[in-house]
Amino acid sequence: xESFKQVLVLRSDLGMSQGKKIVQACHASIGAxxxxxxxxxxxxxxxxxxxxxxxxxxxxELEKYYKHAKTSGIPAYIVRDAGLxxxxxxxxxxxxxxxxxxxxxxxxxxxxxxx
Amino acid sequence: xESFKQVLVLRSDLGMSQGKKIVQACHASIGAxxxxxxxxxxxxxxxxxxxxxxxxxxxxELEKYYKHAKTSGIPAYIVRDAGLxxxxxxxxxxxxxxxxxxxxxxxxxxxxxxx
Numbered sequence: 001x002e003s004f005k006q007v008l009v010l011r012s013d014l015g016m017s018q019g020k021k022i023v024q025a026c027h028a029s030i031g032a033x034x035x036x037x038x039x040x041x042x043x044x045x046x047x048x049x050x051x052x053x054x055x056x057x058x059x060x061e062l063e064k065y066y067k068h069a070k071t072s073g074i075p076a077y078i079v080r081d082a083g084l085x086x087x088x089x090x091x092x093x094x095x096x097x098x099x100x101x102x103x104x105x106x107x108x109x110x111x112x113x114x115x
Numbered sequence: 116x117e118s119f120k121q122v123l124v125l126r127s128d129l130g131m132s133q134g135k136k137i138v139q140a141c142h143a144s145i146g147a148x149x150x151x152x153x154x155x156x157x158x159x160x161x162x163x164x165x166x167x168x169x170x171x172x173x174x175x176e177l178e179k180y181y182k183h184a185k186t187s188g189i190p191a192y193i194v195r196d197a198g199l200x201x202x203x204x205x206x207x208x209x210x211x212x213x214x215x216x217x218x219x220x221x222x223x224x225x226x227x228x229x230x
Contacts, residue, residue: 008137018133019168019230022123025137026144026166033145048197051141053134082163115134 004044006032006098007109009054011062014093020086021094024079025053028096031077036099044099053115059092068108069097119159121147121213122224124169126177129208135201136209139194140168143211146192151214159214168230174207181210183223189215 008025010016016024029051033041044050056062062078069076077096083089098105123140125131131139144166148156159165171177177193184191192211198204213220 006141008141010137017230018136021133022125022137022140022168022230023166026121026123026141027164029141029144030148030164049142049145051138053137115132115137 001043003050003102004040004047004099005050005052005102005105006044006096007052007054007105009056009062009065009095009097009109009112010115011057011059011093012055013058014087014091016086016093024081024094025096027079028077028094031079032075032096032098035075035077037075040099049099054109054112055115056112062092062095065097065109065112066095069095072104072108074098074100074104074108116158118165118217119155119162119214120165120167120217120220121159121211122167122169122220124171124177124180124210124212124224124227125230126172126174126208127170128173129202129206131201131208139196139209140211142194143192143209146194147190147211147213150190150192152190155214164214169224169227170230171227177207177210180212180224180227184210184212187219187223189213189219189223
């Protein structure tokens with residue numbers, strides 16, 4: 001069977017605290033999970049729900065990877081922060097992509113560095 | 116209506132990298148989400164899916180909060196790492212608690228520090 005994973009892509013330019021990054025990634029993880037195909041979710045869970053955290057350098061890059069995932073037919077979710085604590089309202093912070101096959105997702109995010 | 120949240124409780128004693136912490140928290144977040152009551156999920160989503168990252172000092176503490184949440188009837192999930200990268204196999208790393216009401220969850224984790 002093919003290998004499945006989910007990736008969390010975080011902006012590195014916002015100076016987010018560690019706790020903030022964690023919360024944003026969890027928003028993205030659940031958001032993308034809710035859009036995924038049930039069979040893909042089952043395969044991913046059977047394989048241990050592999051997740052990888054990646055980083056991009058700004059919001060323009062983040063939007064680019066989000067759109068590329070969507071046009072590739074992979075479930076994707078972008079987090080826009082409410083701006084109640086550290087950030088301006090509507091700041092994009094993180095994108096969740098998948099679960100989907102490693103092969104498909106690597107076509108979108110394979111060149112990004114791990115966090 | 117009551118306020119809802121989910122908390123992610125992470126061990127601070129394992130020297131996990133930032134990426135590792137993020138991945139463990141996302142495991143815990145989805146794990147607890149999948150155990151939650153559908154009405155609680157709906158209320159939590161309508162309120163913006165509030166999440167808070169908290170910290171404990173070791174695995175004994177982590178197990179204690181996990182058990183306290185479970186015996187309080189709050190959905191909870193403990194992550195045991197497969198040990199493929201940074202940690203020994205079966206190391207507990209993170210607990211997800213909720214979504215549930217802020218009042219209920221604070222009875223369990225209200226004394227913990229944010230990450």
